[in-house]
Amino acid sequence: xxxxxxxxxxxxxxxxxxxxxxxxxxxxxxxxxxxxxxxxxxxxxxxxxxxxxxxxxxxxxxxxxxxxxxxxxxxxxxxxxxxxxxxxxxxxxxxxxxxxxxxxxxxxxxxxxxxxxxxxxxxxxxxxxxxxxxxxxxxxxxxxxxxxxxxxxxxxxxxxxxxxxxxxxxxxxxxxxxxxxxxxxxxxxxxxxxxxxxxxxxxxxxxxxxxxxxxxxxxxxxxxxxxxxxxxxxxxxxxxxxxxxxxxxxxxxxxxxxxxxxxxxxxxxxxxxxxxxxxxxxxxxxxxxxxxxxxxxxxx
Amino acid sequence: xxxxxxxxxxxxxxxxxxxxxxxxxxxxxxxxxxxxxxxxxxxxxxxxxxxxxxxxxxxxxxxxxxxxxxxxxxxxxxxxxxxxxxxxxxxxxxxxxxxxxxxxxxxxxxxxxxxxxxxxxxxxxxxxxxxxxxxxxxxxxxxxxxxxxxxxxxxxxxxxxxxxxxxxxxxxxxxxxxxxxxxxxxxxxxxxxxxxxxxxxxxxxxxxxxxxxxxxxxxxxxxxxxxxxxxxxxxxxxxxxxxxxxxxxxxxxxxxxxxxxxxxxxxxxxxxxxxxxxxxxxxxxxxxxxxxxxxxxxxxxxxxxxxxxxxxxxxxxxxxxxxxxxxxxxxxxxxxxxxxxxxxxxxxxxxxxxxxxxxxxxxxxxxxxxxxxxxxxxxxxxxxxxxxxxxxxxxxxxxxxxxxxxxxxxxxxxxxxxxxxxxxxxxxxxxxxxxxxxxxxxxxxxxxxxxxxxxxxxxxxxxxxxxxxxxxxxxxxxxxxxxxxxxxxxxxxxxxxxxxxxxxxxxxxx
Ligand SMILES: Nc1ncnc2c1ncn2[C@@H]1O[C@H](COP(=O)(O)OP(=O)(O)O)[C@@H](O)[C@H]1O
Ligand SMILES: [Mg+2]
Numbered sequence: 001x002x003x004x005x006x007x008x009x010x011x012x013x014x015x016x017x018x019x020x021x022x023x024x025x026x027x028x029x030x031x032x033x034x035x036x037x038x039x040x041x042x043x044x045x046x047x048x049x050x051x052x053x054x055x056x057x058x059x060x061x062x063x064x065x066x067x068x069x070x071x072x073x074x075x076x077x078x079x080x081x082x083x084x085x086x087x088x089x090x091x092x093x094x095x096x097x098x099x100x101x102x103x104x105x106x107x108x109x110x111x112x113x114x115x116x117x118x119x120x121x122x123x124x125x126x127x128x129x130x131x132x133x134x135x136x137x138x139x140x141x142x143x144x145x146x147x148x149x150x151x152x153x154x155x156x157x158x159x160x161x162x163x164x165x166x167x168x169x170x171x172x173x174x175x176x177x178x179x180x181x182x183x184x185x186x187x188x189x190x191x192x193x194x195x196x197x198x199x200x201x202x203x204x205x206x207x208x209x210x211x212x213x214x215x216x217x218x219x220x221x222x223x224x225x226x227x228x229x230x231x232x233x234x235x236x237x238x239x240x241x242x243x244x245x246x247x248x249x250x251x252x253x254x255x256x257x258x259x260x261x262x263x264x265x266x267x268x269x270x271x272x273x274x275x276x277x278x279x280x281x282x283x284x285x286x287x288x289x290x291x292x293x294x295x296x297x298x299x300x
Numbered sequence: 301x302x303x304x305x306x307x308x309x310x311x312x313x314x315x316x317x318x319x320x321x322x323x324x325x326x327x328x329x330x331x332x333x334x335x336x337x338x339x340x341x342x343x344x345x346x347x348x349x350x351x352x353x354x355x356x357x358x359x360x361x362x363x364x365x366x367x368x369x370x371x372x373x374x375x376x377x378x379x380x381x382x383x384x385x386x387x388x389x390x391x392x393x394x395x396x397x398x399x400x401x402x403x404x405x406x407x408x409x410x411x412x413x414x415x416x417x418x419x420x421x422x423x424x425x426x427x428x429x430x431x432x433x434x435x436x437x438x439x440x441x442x443x444x445x446x447x448x449x450x451x452x453x454x455x456x457x458x459x460x461x462x463x464x465x466x467x468x469x470x471x472x473x474x475x476x477x478x479x480x481x482x483x484x485x486x487x488x489x490x491x492x493x494x495x496x497x498x499x500x501x502x503x504x505x506x507x508x509x510x511x512x513x514x515x516x517x518x519x520x521x522x523x524x525x526x527x528x529x530x531x532x533x534x535x536x537x538x539x540x541x542x543x544x545x546x547x548x549x550x551x552x553x554x555x556x557x558x559x560x561x562x563x564x565x566x567x568x569x570x571x572x573x574x575x576x577x578x579x580x581x582x583x584x585x586x587x588x589x590x591x592x593x594x595x596x597x598x599x600x601x602x603x604x605x606x607x608x609x610x611x612x613x614x615x616x617x618x619x620x621x622x623x624x625x626x627x628x629x630x631x632x633x634x635x636x637x638x639x640x641x642x643x644x645x646x647x648x649x650x651x652x653x654x655x656x657x658x659x660x661x662x663x664x665x666x667x668x669x670x671x672x673x674x675x676x677x678x679x680x681x682x683x684x685x686x687x688x689x690x691x692x693x694x695x696x697x698x699x700x701x702x703x704x705x706x707x708x709x710x711x712x713x714x715x716x717x718x719x720x721x722x723x724x725x726x727x728x729x730x731x732x733x734x735x736x737x738x739x740x741x742x743x744x745x746x747x748x749x750x751x752x753x754x755x756x757x758x759x760x761x762x763x764x765x766x767x768x769x770x771x772x773x774x775x776x777x778x779x780x781x782x783x784x785x786x787x788x789x790x791x792x793x794x795x796x797x798x799x800x801x802x803x804x805x806x807x808x809x810x
Binding site for chain 1: 366
């Protein structure tokens, strides 16, 4: 029993890593008043670019750098569309997701699967500090020990964070205070995209070591839900990520039990998403949206 | 952040220090400013007067870098200034408190003030706190540094704005209609602050206002804008209020004549409140009693926040009463819901015209919002009837709008006229009218007041809730004064004066 519990916690941490990273990125972005529905697409793009580069160069580090560059570029495109051009954020975000997914699938087919093969790399291995719980990928340690405190400091302690929150709540006021609204939003979107890119790279370069169609599998959408569930605070966002990952890890263990052999696995697969919906239904009311959520800013 | 000591001390009424020269600005077809020149001097209160839409805000936004002129320039002490952003303006010593404040509501006072000087990395909130305390003491502007801005009353938020501007080291301070959002007491303390900043700190102040009384009290110099042009600029003691009003509105006659009052209304009351109470920890109502007769205007006076808003909410049915009774035409209301009040013939004009209408909907749609069923056909709304209803309202109420225009694009005066048209087209027996002329220009104000007088002449009983005592004295037959949630006195208009009402408002008399 202890073994199973430890196993569940250990795999929860693995599952939670990309969710937490992507949700942190989305949080930074949304705090500036911008909803980035491109999160699924940015993760998809970085997952592919990361592994493709790693496969070509033989270096996982090069793959990670390329994944970050691809995330930043995708973020830049999204920022240009929503901040500079003032394109509707829903449209721009969904468009970005669709674009990234189809670009990557096409490139994957041309580069790797045309002759029936599949791209593969030797992924990062867990670093073992004792026991299954402390046997995790370096990115998992980095996420919870570095990224989480960093985003907390960035948003609530740094000057840039104050500016991000100000342009997200009242861009007019920020403008009057001499803060560049567009510049601040670009910065927030790109920082956010880098976190999303890390999430995508984690999946191919650490978790699975290969790329298949639909590899992100809705994790980006879950990250979006986690930000709302978390009411734009880091603590609650992490609680949400933990709950989702625990249910997910739990259902994976359930599937191994003989008594569940007859239950269609799709039902178990759906459990964590059901948990998201229930969580949102409970906590999603009267949420404190940033004041300028979804609103482009233009000086008259 | 520039230190507070950076404030330039200059002698009062010294040489002109900032020139706005030949400023022209158009928004599409609208010429907001045409060839406007204005001189601002250090240590002087310069009142800027003008009707809504005259161009006052536009001119000051240009000076503060929020807007760029099509042509013209700004000079300080003979040197051309390049002001492309508020940051440039602050560097030139110009600060501004915009009409709708520029505070981030759910941040603390400290964070808001730190914003202006925030660097990318660490911020020294403790240091900013010390600066705030020092500046508060220096300028006599007390603010609670750790409070969340949205939890502060408007008057305090305004004080934060002023302090923020002063802490950026400005030697000129622009205040855009600062008194429009304040009650009488807060207005007095703001005027006191303005005087002190001028005399003690030598700050040049631009005060935009509609209200003659305020201008008389503090202005050293007065300029009048009309339709984007400066029509007069002179020392305040060289011009009378009457002349100023004439300059503002142009040739048209100004000033409403006293309303004809019926000698003694003999009819029985139509609306009776008896010992109405609303239990709240703070700001409830207790023992509110009064009666209004057909054709009578009962003014409700009081310092803002003494239960007027709650009273209006009770009469609109959005706040339930906990004790007492409300009678309309001799019939007691079971409960005061919006529906039962409407059915009984009580109509309402709320204090916030933006909250009373849907900005994104058309004028015609807003006009029928409270009687949609009347225009509902079998399958869809009868647009033609709606439009003709709207057009006749537009003519009757002199609304400057077309029926299909979005409500949100109207000027304040026209919004108010649409809402009054909606109210009076139901022929209410009782009209509850709250702050009908807040923020309106002189012409619109006079027109709205004449509409209220006219409705009462036709037999409507009016309850007029207003923070503008002059408005109440001009219109009301009797004045009820509210203090701490109760009616502390009802005075007949023949005995009502600023002094007698003022004492009741302050809770001194009786
Ligand atoms: N951003 C804008 N877009 C279009 N028209 C505007 C804008 N700002 C002001 N105006 C127009 O310019 C004129 C002057 O407006 P404003 O300066 O706000 O007047 P005031 O402050 O004196 O009431 C008005 O006719 C107004 O409708
Ligand atoms: Mg204005």
